[in-house]
Amino acid sequence: VREVGMATGRVAEILSALWTTSPDGRALPAGLVQDCSRAVPVSGAGLALMTEQGPAGTVAATDGAALELEDLQFTLGEGPCVDASETGRPVLQPDLAATGPGRWPAFAAGALAAGVAAVFALPLRVGGIRVGVLDLYRATPGALTGEQLREALAFADAATLLVLYLQTRAPADEFPAGALALAGDRAEVHQATGVVSVQAGVSLAEAFVLLRARAYADQRPVADVARDVLAGRVDLAERPDER
Amino acid sequence: MAREQRLAEVFVELADTLVEEFDVVDFLQTLTERAVELVDADSAGLMLDNQRGRLQVVAYTDEPTRLLELLELQNDEGPCMDCFSTGDRLANIDVAASRERWPRFAEAASDAGFAVVHAVPLRLRRHVIGALNLFARSHATLTPEHLAVVQGLADVATIGLLHERAVRDQVVLAEQLQTALHSRILIEQAKGVLSARAGVDVAVAFRLMRTYARGAGESLTTVAEAVVANTLDDAEFRRVLGRP
Numbered sequence: 132v133r134e135v136g137m138a139t140g141r142v143a144e145i146l147s148a149l150w151t152t153s154p155d156g157r158a159l160p161a162g163l164v165q166d167c168s169r170a171v172p173v174s175g176a177g178l179a180l181m182t183e184q185g186p187a188g189t190v191a192a193t194d195g196a197a198l199e200l201e202d203l204q205f206t207l208g209e210g211p212c213v214d215a216s217e218t219g220r221p222v223l224q225p226d227l228a229a230t231g232p233g234r235w236p237a238f239a240a241g242a243l244a245a246g247v248a249a250v251f252a253l254p255l256r257v258g259g260i261r262v263g264v265l266d267l268y269r270a271t272p273g274a275l276t277g278e279q280l281r282e283a284l285a286f287a288d289a290a291t292l293l294v295l296y297l298q299t300r301a302p303a304d305e306f307p308a309g310a311l312a313l314a315g316d317r318a319e320v321h322q323a324t325g326v327v328s329v330q331a332g333v334s335l336a337e338a339f340v341l342l343r344a345r346a347y348a349d350q351r352p353v354a355d356v357a358r359d360v361l362a363g364r365v366d367l368a369e370r371p372d373e374r
Numbered sequence: 375m376a377r378e379q380r381l382a383e384v385f386v387e388l389a390d391t392l393v394e395e396f397d398v399v400d401f402l403q404t405l406t407e408r409a410v411e412l413v414d415a416d417s418a419g420l421m422l423d424n425q426r427g428r429l430q431v432v433a434y435t436d437e438p439t440r441l442l443e444l445l446e447l448q449n450d451e452g453p454c455m456d457c458f459s460t461g462d463r464l465a466n467i468d469v470a471a472s473r474e475r476w477p478r479f480a481e482a483a484s485d486a487g488f489a490v491v492h493a494v495p496l497r498l499r500r501h502v503i504g505a506l507n508l509f510a511r512s513h514a515t516l517t518p519e520h521l522a523v524v525q526g527l528a529d530v531a532t533i534g535l536l537h538e539r540a541v542r543d544q545v546v547l548a549e550q551l552q553t554a555l556h557s558r559i560l561i562e563q564a565k566g567v568l569s570a571r572a573g574v575d576v577a578v579a580f581r582l583m584r585t586y587a588r589g590a591g592e593s594l595t596t597v598a599e600a601v602v603a604n605t606l607d608d609a610e611f612r613r614v615l616g617r618p
Contacts, residue, residue, distance in 0.1 A: 221552045253552075258559030259602040284552070318562045322576050325566020325602065335563055335602060361566075361576065 141282075145289040159293055160191035164265075167286040168193050171279050173267040174247070177201035178290055180263040181216040190263070190294075196245040197268050203241045204266075210238035211252035212264045219261055222252040225274040248272040253287040255294060258321060260336045262294040299340040323357035331368040341367050377412070381523060384408045388530050401534050402433035406506070409527050410435050413520040415492070415508040419443040420531065421454050422496070422504035429458055429504065438486045439509060445482050452479035457493035457505040463525065464493040466515040489513050492521070494528045496535070503532060557595040564598035582615060589614035 175197030192198035204210035211222040231239030328338035346353035359365040406418040446452030496504040568579040
């Protein structure tokens, strides 16, 4: 039963398809933006990371305009991607020529010159965990349909999990990113993430991964592990292998 | 008819307006008229942020009031302007005593026969999207109960506006929904963080956050953000909750 959160079925599908094409994991971000731009579809897509200090650069972009515009936003410090990462809100701009110049003069000029008419910037976040932004670029104006928006959001969720996996490679080494997407979209899983972050003295992002790593290692649903954490039956701060 | 019963009817009426075929100006017009009916005031006007750095008059109960509102805009002075820029309510302001503060407004209001003016903000959290002005000919002041009714009407106006934007604009709706979704997750995470830190269960943690949010006049999401970022001042938290 889904309570709050992401659409795990489609997300797991996206991740497992990625894993097939890039078993060693290195080309995963590039694969994700490629798959995303084909599936939605849009002209191009880019994946940018962020840290608490601000945007941390482009991880992957499809060819051409997408790469150029990712770099442009990073250089200018303005654009939908920058706004989406700062506010944590999606920034949907179906008609950049109409709305862009007033909001981001330099970025809009560059984007329009590069032939981009619409931009959709989706923050990569799970509540308080914020890891970056997925930017979609399209050469034609117009809003995404409901179906396209759903698909775009599924890719944003997949990208979130992928980035979390890549950032916390050490504890997550033994399990695939797909395992991050397994179940666990319940209120108590998010509550347990908060508990674990305090108990283990780690960020919410690390706690998110730790919880799923434990569930994967124990071959249990992550919601079960979460309930154990909340009941005080499991303390993920105690990791025998690190004593 | 008892005022309480009429008050309930007005809120039902306004809620009904929001359901379908919703016209924002019609809605705000009804709202200003009901405000005058429910409290001791003779006229009302409502101004909104036009998102281009200015306010705009969108509803008024009579022409002299509209002109007063325009005069405020033209001279950039008056209770509505101050209310909008500070987000604070101005209640029971004596017009004659405001000649130094707003010379042109006070003179015009006085000429129009008004003795007392009130302004309440239309606000969503800290964001002020407009203000509701009330004018009275007599010197009767509004009771706290009446002021609460006026603020309640202003809040209904705010809800109506957001509703209008969300319904008209699918993009805004998508953005709001996504944001709401992640706010919800954030709140769950914060419940966990606070429960582990304070040694209480998550239900208690939630109650503490809500009580704190209400006491501090902040949104639950803002409080949850502060909890997960560990930037909530411990002493302040205890003070607002009234705990040692």
